[in-house]
Amino acid sequence: MWHSSRIGGGIMKTIHKMTILTTLMLVVGTGCAHSTSTIAHASQTIELTETKRDEVTAMLGEPGGVVELRNHNLGCRERWSYSGPSEEVMFVDFDGNGRVCDVAYGHTISASFVR
Numbered sequence: 001m002w003h004s005s006r007i008g009g010g011i012m013k014t015i016h017k018m019t020i021l022t023t024l025m026l027v028v029g030t031g032c033a034h035s036t037s038t039i040a041h042a043s044q045t046i047e048l049t050e051t052k053r054d055e056v057t058a059m060l061g062e063p064g065g066v067v068e069l070r071n072h073n074l075g076c077r078e079r080w081s082y083s084g085p086s087e088e089v090m091f092v093d094f095d096g097n098g099r100v101c102d103v104a105y106g107h108t109i110s111a112s113f114v115r
Helices: 010-030 036-045 053-060
Strands: 065-068 078-083 088-094 100-107
Touching (some): 036 053
């Protein structure tokens, strides 16, 4: 289940989900592991349009992956990804000024369930 700070409609929501899934595939093999409590705390602490890149780095460390965004419905330009030990994933998107413009988090599917 994915939780997002903003709710879009129709095609943009679908494109957003596809971008998240593409980023997730990049993270699975290379992501840095962060504790579930750290990700949960950060997801509650990050404020849209207020929190800056350096503050996210102070909370979560360096991201496991960085992806440039184009045509994002909220105008976000860059997505950082973090993964936790309990198959938890968090994505933090930044605008052109380096401030958080969107946050999404959820759980990946365990490889033992994939055939």
